[in-house]
Amino acid sequence: MAATTAGPASAATPTRPVNRARRRQQGWWLPYALLAPAVVLELIIHVVPMLTGIYMSFLKLTKFFISNWSAAPFAGLHNYQLAFDFNAAIGHALLQSFLITCAYSAIVVGVAWVLGMAAAVVLQRSFRGRAAFRTLFLVPYALPVYAGVITWNFMLQRDTGVVNHVLVDNLGLLNNKPFWLIGSNAFVSLLVVAIWRMWPFAFLMLMAGLQSVPNDVYEASAVDGARAFRQWRSITVPMVRPVNVVLVLVMFLWVFNDFNTPYVLFGTAQPPAGDLISFHIYNASFLTWNFGLGSAMSVLLLLFLLLVTGIYLAVVNRRSQRA
Amino acid sequence: MKTRVLTATVAVTALLLGVTAACSSGSSSSSSSSAKPAGDVTLNYWASNQGTSLDNDKQVLTPVLDAFTKETGTKVKMEVIGWSDLQTRIQTAVTSGQGPDVVNIGNTWAVSLQATGAFMPFGTAEMKTIGGADKFVKTALETGGKKGSDLTSVPVYGLAYGMYYNKAMFAAAGLQPPTTWEEMVTDAKALTDPAKKQYGFALAAGSYTENNHFAFITSAQNGADVFDAKGNPTFTQDGVVDGIMRYLDLMQTDKVVNPANAQYDNGSFAVTDFATGKVAMILNQNNADATIASNGMTSDKYGVVAFPAPKGAKTDVASHVAGINLSIFKNTKYKDQSLAFVKYMTSPAVQEQLGKPFASLPVLKAGKAVFTDNAAEAKTFTDIYNNRAKPLPLVPAEDQYETTVGKAMNGLFATIATGGTVTRDNVKAAMKTAQEQVAASVG
Numbered sequence: 001m002a003a004t005t006a007g008p009a010s011a012a013t014p015t016r017p018v019n020r021a022r023r024r025q026q027g028w029w030l031p032y033a034l035l036a037p038a039v040v041l042e043l044i045i046h047v048v049p050m051l052t053g054i055y056m057s058f059l060k061l062t063k064f065f066i067s068n069w070s071a072a073p074f075a076g077l078h079n080y081q082l083a084f085d086f087n088a089a090i091g092h093a094l095l096q097s098f099l100i101t102c103a104y105s106a107i108v109v110g111v112a113w114v115l116g117m118a119a120a121v122v123l124q125r126s127f128r129g130r131a132a133f134r135t136l137f138l139v140p141y142a143l144p145v146y147a148g149v150i151t152w153n154f155m156l157q158r159d160t161g162v163v164n165h166v167l168v169d170n171l172g173l174l175n176n177k178p179f180w181l182i183g184s185n186a187f188v189s190l191l192v193v194a195i196w197r198m199w200p201f202a203f204l205m206l207m208a209g210l211q212s213v214p215n216d217v218y219e220a221s222a223v224d225g226a227r228a229f230r231q232w233r234s235i236t237v238p239m240v241r242p243v244n245v246v247l248v249l250v251m252f253l254w255v256f257n258d259f260n261t262p263y264v265l266f267g268t269a270q271p272p273a274g275d276l277i278s279f280h281i282y283n284a285s286f287l288t289w290n291f292g293l294g295s296a297m298s299v300l301l302l303l304f305l306l307l308v309t310g311i312y313l314a315v316v317n318r319r320s321q322r323a
Numbered sequence: 324m325k326t327r328v329l330t331a332t333v334a335v336t337a338l339l340l341g342v343t344a345a346c347s348s349g350s351s352s353s354s355s356s357s358a359k360p361a362g363d364v365t366l367n368y369w370a371s372n373q374g375t376s377l378d379n380d381k382q383v384l385t386p387v388l389d390a391f392t393k394e395t396g397t398k399v400k401m402e403v404i405g406w407s408d409l410q411t412r413i414q415t416a417v418t419s420g421q422g423p424d425v426v427n428i429g430n431t432w433a434v435s436l437q438a439t440g441a442f443m444p445f446g447t448a449e450m451k452t453i454g455g456a457d458k459f460v461k462t463a464l465e466t467g468g469k470k471g472s473d474l475t476s477v478p479v480y481g482l483a484y485g486m487y488y489n490k491a492m493f494a495a496a497g498l499q500p501p502t503t504w505e506e507m508v509t510d511a512k513a514l515t516d517p518a519k520k521q522y523g524f525a526l527a528a529g530s531y532t533e534n535n536h537f538a539f540i541t542s543a544q545n546g547a548d549v550f551d552a553k554g555n556p557t558f559t560q561d562g563v564v565d566g567i568m569r570y571l572d573l574m575q576t577d578k579v580v581n582p583a584n585a586q587y588d589n590g591s592f593a594v595t596d597f598a599t600g601k602v603a604m605i606l607n608q609n610n611a612d613a614t615i616a617s618n619g620m621t622s623d624k625y626g627v628v629a630f631p632a633p634k635g636a637k638t639d640v641a642s643h644v645a646g647i648n649l650s651i652f653k654n655t656k657y658k659d660q661s662l663a664f665v666k667y668m669t670s671p672a673v674q675e676q677l678g679k680p681f682a683s684l685p686v687l688k689a690g691k692a693v694f695t696d697n698a699a700e701a702k703t704f705t706d707i708y709n710n711r712a713k714p715l716p717l718v719p720a721e722d723q724y725e726t727t728v729g730k731a732m733n734g735l736f737a738t739i740a741t742g743g744t745v746t747r748d749n750v751k752a753a754m755k756t757a758q759e760q761v762a763a764s765v766g
Binding site: 062063064066067068082088089090093157159179181182183184185267271272286287288289290291 | 407411414417418420435438439440441529583585586588653719722723726727730734737738740741743755756757759760761763764765
């Protein structure tokens, strides 16, 4: 309030010699005022919980102190030691989960990107029914996560699911009905469901990016004798690069942190092959009530993602500066 | 630039202070208004799933709660919560301090939840208010908390495991109900015919809550405990590993369990298989009756015997002291009304009223088993509950035993079902992992 009254007051005294620099500052507060709600909410929703989480990771916050956090004794780096002791059960399981998540992220982001790119390129040229395809392809992304994934859960049941019905009963490709939700096949199921959910997003972003590529560039290259693949490699990919940079990063962060897909797909009976890191941390915190250890794992995850994001952006920016 | 940053920081701080001030004034005004209820008290009550479905629970409990409101003027807002969510919901409530007034808990969690300090201890005065400790069956009451402390929960529904068998299938094969583990396996083999999709047994092999119970019972039969006297886990000792191996072998070596059961993450799948004649036997708590009946199998078509121990076993433990307890959150604003509600729920009339639909055993000394019209079944379960049931360890880490060992067994069953082999060493390694997890969060 003080700031707003100060503005008109200084404006109302024209007899004073006018300072140019000062006059430029009129309304200086407006950007801050407009940003303030976002900053405040960001602090409340993200920064404060994050700091609380970091603080918790140094506490021995087990069930004995859960109803009164302030009484939890300081644990120093003990929680981190547990997480990093790869020879012991907890560290070993965390490492395993981390590796599974890395493989999962690489495959999901890669395949989703390829599918999204292919569909976006195909649908770039206008033809009859293009709008229908565009809408159809967005369905997995538009469906609520729970509804989509629980349907996969039904489809992947061993005895009653439609997947085994098609593979075994109809096509006769396999003799025995395989399990899809337990054992090592669970990883494949998880990949399929995650790609199904993620690729429409890649498609949507790339389709938007392709709109900005002018048609005459393609025409000019066609005159020079460029075929479709060469056009894609030399025109499409470089032109949608800004979109790609953001798209890959965002997809990686989402997929790496994916909690909903394994949680809904496997329920309480999650198989080791589908033990993604967010889910693993949730279990470490909630199943054993060891919130200090869970927080330590979360902090490590945060540091890892910050590191990856930092390196990625540094590499990408350096390249774009060079170009 | 510097002044800009500075002013921005000041502005944001001012705003933040404004927001927090608004928050705190808001909450203080609301709490002051609710501190003086205008005659109308509404208790929040979380009920566990005891009937055939969450809806069924609601239907059964609503008239009971309405009668309470009529009697005392206290309204009760009920929410029925499934077993897969209940523990997490309670944890969240404990952590945030935003919970219901009264809650149903699995009685095996009682000591673990007591350790959080979030629940009201039933001291002498409180116990007297709800009708005295003497009214409860002793073994049932003992599950309510750590020995020698003020309990933080009291029993409301009693349950015990029994082995259900299909009378017609046994008669057709000329078999008698088994009295030892060996007989049970022989019978199950005789009744298994994978070609006809018929199996001797159905197990909830993907349910960690069921699996850990059988790890405990089979270990107890071998004379082994899963915790030592100091409350430290002892999952890797021979008796425990052998007990788990014996249970896993029902699917692995004896092949009397359909491998598909590795996906049964809920006891009701196995019960449905039994009620529809796909399997000859199930191991279940007596609340299976409600589900069996709802699938159209009447109580004269099946018999129940105690879950048999191997020949020459160290003990003939056939069940843990299963059941549901009632707890009151310490920070309830309505302690008196909550106590009155607990008293009401554990009164003889309500116990008798709920005994049938929830198929529960009486937790009151004066109570009669009304859950079945099959007198032999009632007698068997009452005998198991009173004489052959052992309480799960009354130590704070008990709930972690359930999750870690139970989930490890889910994984072992999955390995068997997908064509792998589980050796004794595998079981021991899995138990070592579980033990380290529990030790890390207790020690």
